[in-house]
Amino acid sequence: MAVSDYIIIGAGSAGCVLAERLSASGRYSVLVLEAGPRDRSPWVRLPLGYGKTFFHPRLNWRYRSAPDPGLNGRSDYWPRGRVVGGSSSINALIWARGLPHDFDDWAADGAEGWDWDAARRAFEAMETRVAADGSRDGSGPLHVQDVSDQIHPVTRHFFDGMAQAGLPACPDCNGARFEGATTYRITTRSGLRHSAARAYLAPALRRSNVTLRTGVTVTRIGFEGRRAATVELRIGDRIETLRAGREILLCAGAVTSPRLLQLSGIGPAELLRAHGIEVLADAPHVGGQLQDHLAVNYYFKANEPTLNDQLRPFWGKARAAIRYALSRRGPLALSVNQCGGFFRGTAESPQPDQQIYFNPVSYSTTPTGRRDLVRPDPFPGFIISFQPARPTSRGRIDISSADPLAPPDIRPNSLATEADRETVIAGGQLCRRIMRSPALTALVESAVDPDLRALDGAAILDDFRDRCGTVFHPVGTCRMGADPRRSVVDPRLRLHGFDGLRVVDASVFPSITSGNTNAPTMMVAHRAAEMVLDDARTT
Structure with a gap:
């Protein structure tokens, strides 16, 4: 069985950041798993190509929500990136950090250490801010352009x-x-989209300790006792199992991360039993607290x-x-x-x-x-x-079947x-x-x-x-907090009650930020990498 120190599930906005930061020292092997293809389409690189990727069958999951009573029973279209770079490869490029009180609210709601001061320091480390005259401020991997x-x-x-x-x-x-x-401000460099894949994953892939596998669907996470240990893949009709030597980092996004936990036996017990899934932990908040703009x-x-x-x-x-x-x-x-x-x-x-x-x-x-x-x-x-900017309604995202390829059950409760x-x-x-x-x-x-x-x-x-329609900012379905009765992961993004597994993506937001969510998602991954590496030094 193949073993990597860190297995990252999802090469999206968060997964790309993690891959670069965890591999930089050369000490650890990092495997990144992505269901979609590489980001080589010209429509991905072209900023206005957003209009083409919006419904692209190879690059976009093209989800739909259930009929929403608050929207007069309408079903809404939910595009999500199915490509290296995730939604940072198909979004409308706006870089909006969020407002200071967004993050102070996180800390006040049990996400200790995630206040505005901590978030701001991470943003400043991530960004190279390019003014309209070409002058630069900062030296981070990601270019943020004033146009x-x-x-x-x-x-x-x-x-x-x-x-x-x-x-x-x-x-x-x-x-x-x-x-x-x-x-x-938008994430472009020299007139081309500067996605998480371009800013972070591309440099990481030049290292011998980073491997990217595309076109693979993760179907479940395997546990040995209370420790997450393996990842099961489906490649066509073939099943493959991989082992993580240190940690599994679930970065599949606010739609898919809770579903993978549920498919792995962690979620609302009644839902899991209804689909014939063995319950490892009755965790009703997995898939809950869905928020969107x-x-x-x-x-x-x-x-x-x-x-x-x-x-x-x-x-x-x-x-x-x-x-x-x-x-x-x-x-x-x-x-x-x-x-x-x-x-x-x-x-x-x-x-x-x-x-x-x-x-x-x-x-x-x-x-x-x-x-x-x-x-x-x-x-x-x-x-x-x-x-x-800060809706108070809460919905759910759950599995609709024990089949990992079945579409999600998205109920926004708008x-x-x-x-x-x-x-x-x-x-x-x-x-x-x-x-x-x-x-x-x-x-x-x-x-x-x-x-x-x-x-x-x-x-x-x-x-x-x-x-109205979604602005494609779903968050909160694996929310972080100190109290396992109200949250899914702790403030260090570790799954409550288990070892060896963290969730690192927009699903962990305790509450939605006031603007576009790509920037805070990447910030979460930047800070998560610090936590992973800190913990590695003590083990």
């Missing part, structure tokens, strides 16, 4: 409108002043050119492609989400509780839920969108609390206030129904239930 010199000219109306609405401006939402209108787009026709005018016609695509080939700049080098920021939905909000996106492109005529960015609307258009419904109304009213500003009023030729500017609070909530 404020490249965003579309129509975005000036957004910044003018925010000022006219009395809302603050912010130079960088990852900086000391995090509240206000900003250009989003929901957002809704409001579409408008503009009376001046937007990205639609550049990317819709063939000649525009050709011009953008030539510019990109020559300079690695232009719309193909950017995220669809060019600007936005964090804001308070009401004056009484103690912290920013809304994230806003302003995109100088629209795709209201494409099928619901798609992101056909290279075939936008045949008229100048733009989008304003909001997501409540808008289940009155607080969440009130925050949705506040977010819609905030966007309505922005759209009524003189600058944006002057930009709008007409609204694509529904017209946000005409909606009252009740209509905002009704419309949100009808049209």
Whole structure:
């Protein structure tokens, strides 16, 4: 039986970081297991290729949720990365650390040592921050690019409108002043996507002590007494078992990590028995505490050119492609989400509780839920969108069968609390206030129904239930905490009651961070590697 010191399940945002940091000393052998293929697709490397990977059958798991009562019984589309780099290879590239109180709340809720000071130090160690003029701050593996010199000219109306609405401006939402209108920082380097795979795993694979296996499906984790010891793989019709000499690091993400624990006998006992799985531990929180961000787009026709005018016609695509080939700049080098920021939905909000996106492109005529960015609307258009930053509703993700290849049972339980419904109304009213500003009023030729500017609070909530969708930030399904009665892993990310197994991905978040979750997921892995190596020195 093959033995590696550390076996990492999942080459996603977290797994790539772990592989690099655990292998750096050369002392330990590291095996990384990934169900998807290598990240060689040009659509992965091209920043605006996000529109193509959004439904790509080889690169994306393309999950669907169960019908959600809070969304009028609708089933939502849940894309997740099925490729080396995980969702960092197919996401919209925004690098948002989260807000300081997010992490202070983690520490206060039992995740000792995970406060903002600890998180900030990790972010600073991870990042090379590249300004619009090319100057750099920091020396971390991951490049975080300021593209404020490249965003579309129509975005000036957004910044003018925010000022006219009395809302603050912010130079960088990852900086000391995090509240206000900003250009989003993105994870690109020289105009190419700088995913976790490129920043971390690629350098690690140059070492002789790191092995990556792709196209393999982990079906269960094997235990010897109370110690996780083996990993069972399926490669086609063949089953293979691998042994970890030191630890197994479960980095399969908020959708799959709880399911692998359940398939291995750790989860709600009643659920496991119903599927004929032997119960090693009755752990009802495995798969619970699911949290996610929901957002809704409001579409408008503009009376001046937007990205639609550049990317819709063939000649525009050709011009953008030539510019990109020559300079690695232009719309193909950017995220669809060019600007936005964090804001308070009401004056009484103690912290920013809304994230806003302003995109100088629209795709209201494409099928619901798609992101056909290279075939936008045949008229100048733009989008304003909001997501409540810290939802309080909680759902579940569980196995639907004892078959590891069966789709997950995703039950988001959206808008289940009155607080969440009130925050949705506040977010819609905030966007309505922005759209009524003189600058944006002057930009709008007409609204694509529904017209946000005409909606009252009740209509905002009704419309949100009808049209909102996930922003692809599921977290919390293996939450960390000190109390095993309320959590799945301890603050050092070790599975409660067992040895040799840690969960390291967004599933361990005690509560969702206020913005995009790729950055805090990678931060968790950075800090987890420190913990693993610290523990290795004492054994």
